[in-house]
Amino acid sequence: MKHLRFLNKYFYKYKWWIIPGIFFVIISNIFAVIPAQVIGHAFNLITENIQIYGLFEGFNKQALIYDIFSESLFLFGALVLVLYLIRGLFLFFMRQTIILMSRHIEFDMKNEIYNHYQALTLGFYRKNNTGDLMNRATEDVNRVRMYVGPAIMYTINTAVLFILIISSMYAVNATLATFCLLPLPVLVITIYYVNTLINQRSEEIQQQLSRLSSFVQERFSGIRVIKSYVREDYTRKIFAEESGAYKGNSMNLVRVQAFFYPTMLLMVGLSTILTVYVGGRQVLEGSISAGNIAEFIVYVNQLTFPVTMLGWVTTLIQRASASQKRINEFLQLQPDITAGDVKLERLKGNISFNDVNFTYPDTGIQALKGISFEVKAGEFLAVIGRTGSGKSTLANLIMRMYDVDNGEIRIDDTPITKVDLNSYRSQVGFVPQEVFLFSDSIKHNIAFSLDEIKGDEVEQAAKNAAVYNNIMDFELKFETMLGERGITLSGGQKQRVSIARALINEPKILIFDDCLSAVDTRTEEEILNNLSRIMKGRTSVLIAHRISTIKNADKIIVMEEGKIVEQGTHNELLNQGGVYAEMYQNQLLEEEKHTL
Incomplete structure (x- = not known):
């Protein structure tokens, strides 16, 4: 239950739903116990009046006794019906408070999880797959809702009913009540043993369901690749294996439950047999009336449903605990990046890197080594280099998707770690390398x-x-x-x-992360001409592979293995005859081959 303590804040928030709900539970159960006493009195009335009716056999008053007897039974029956109708009304109120509260908690939890997901950084999403994230926000939350709603409702209902019924039984006859309740300790031990198995099976089911959801989500997203390589049969086979593992875990849980419920019903049946046997001897001794036996049988049968529900509720609690544990694992994670409090209301666009080093935390690969450069407001900076040289990492750091290991990035002479990210990012246009459209x-x-x-x-x-x-x-x-x-x-x-x-x-700053690679040269030229007009007086950072894309930049940075090896204008870099000049010559040769 320790994992479910997280929900206490919601219980406090909705206390004015829980308190009336508990009140309705108590009232409804009072009206559930009283009919058993009425039935006991009715049974005594039947046995007594049958004897009286027999004594007046052959007399005129026998018909009168029959009428009185019939009216009395009708009144008792009507009273029982009214009591159950009142109980049904309070059960309706009970569900309207506790079950509706659970829906409100479900709503709050989903919003809290989603908001927390959005606060976590890119490193978190690189380490966790989408299917698992979705499963925790949907299936796990739904299982927790079953705990805060039905499980709590039936637990309170069962506890109150047990107290009322047991106290009523002992008030009639302590010996008979004791014999009726003898199977309960065996039932408690059985529940304790089975609950452990249910918890283990529930954890296995949730973990396998996450794997299955992740597999399906990933395959649907990559369906084009699957069809291109004719791997439908292979993915179908893998899905069948994953689905089979989920079915196997679910069947293990079902087997445990299949043992659980008949055991509980057996215990209740033994209670009924003991009631009839011991109660019959008590009647012969004159300790109780025959109506008391009927009353006790009603009590035992009233305990049947709560005891059966006890197993179901226990399953719900164990599943909710396993699910809440998975939810807590993510909610306890703190974002690697915390926004500063300096709001840049009017961004100028000055960017400077001072001896910046960066290593990806999830892979340990050092992407940038000692990077230093400066871009003044309104300048056009171009970054070029081979694949894996650290160009995209540069763009992510400017957006502060990650924090540097050491060194400093400044925006308008303010350290980026002190800048309010919402005000900053709202003034930056970012076109990522991997385009995502909704x-x-x-x-x-x-x-x-x-x-x-x-x-x-x-x-x-x-x-x-x-x-x-x-x-x-x-x-x-x-x-x-x-x-x-x-x-x-x-x-x-x-x-x-x-x-x-x-x-x-x-935007005041525009960052292109190699986003013109899929357009033809003519369209690229049109876009660049439009950009030169739009971004006049604004800072732009363009990451590219083609030199034709960046030759008009105010400053060009050439990167190799996470380091800046050259920087300058297009003409300056060509005159240096270094890496940039070599790349330029190679691209010219490739263009000549294509024209031929």
Whole structure:
């Protein structure tokens, strides 16, 4: 139960739902116990009146006794019906308070988990797969809801009913009550033993379900690759294995439960047999009446449902504990990056790196070594280098997706660690290397950074990104719905929509992380011409492979194995005759081959 202590704050928040709920539980159970006493009196009435009725056989008053007897039974029956109707009303109120409270807690938990996910840094997402993250926010939360709702409701209901019934039984006859309750210790031991097995099986099921969800999510996302390499049968086989493992774990749990429930019913059956046997002897001795036996049988049968529910509730609690443990593992994680409190209301665009070193925490690969450079407001910085040289890492550090190991990054002469990230990032346009578009309309993808769309800013951003004409060719134009990850569009179109998304906010700093690789030379030139007009007086950082893309930059940085090996303008670097000049010559040769 220690993992479920996390939920105490929600119980305190919704205490005015729990307290009336407990009150309704108590009242409903009082009206559940009283009918047993009424039935006992009715049974005594039957046995006594049958004897009286027999004594008046052959007399005129026998009909009168029959009428009185019938009316009395009718009144007792009506009373029992009224009592159960009142109990049903309070049971309705009980569910309306406790079950509705559980839905509110479920809502709060999902929001807390989602908000916490968003606060965690990229390193967290590199180490955890999407399927597992989704499973903890959905399936695990649902299992916890079953604890805060039905499990707690039935636990309180069972506890109150036990107290009322046992106290009523001992008030009638202590000896008979003791014999009726003899099987309960055996039941408690059985529950304790089985609960351990249920907890183990529940943990295994949740872990396997996470693996299965991750597998399915990943395969659906990569369905194009699967079909291209004709690996449908292979993935089907792996899915069958994972699904089979999940089924095996579930069957193990079912086997435990299959043993549990009949055992509980057996104990209740033994209680009924003991009630009839011991109660019959008590009646013969004159200690109790026959109606008391009927009353005790009703009590025993009333305990049947709570005892049966006890096993189900125990399963719910064990599953909730296992799920809450998994949720707590992530909620206890603190983000590696904490925002500063310096708000840059009007960003100028000065960027400086001072002896920056960075190693990816999850892989241990050192991506940057002693990086130092400066970009003044309004300048066009280009970064070029071979694959794995650290170019994209540079872009991520400017966005402060990670913190440096040592050294310092300054934005407008303020250390980036002291800058408020919301005010900073809202003024930066970032086009990542791996384009991601949402399953929404093109219009909403472009206007993703805006709270409200005004005028023709979406259309203008599309024109600046040289994708307007492509969008107008679609039947629904800007209302065209994109498939998952923008699968409806070609690679070049996705890149340009992503560029339009970055441009629409008119950022003070614009970062392109090799996002022109999928467009042709003519479209690239159109985009760059538009950018030179749009970004006039604004800082832009362009990471690229093609030198033709960056030759007009104010400053070019050449990177090799995480280090800056050269920097300067296009002409200065060519005159140096170093790495940049070699890359330029190689690219010219490749272009000549393509033209031939």
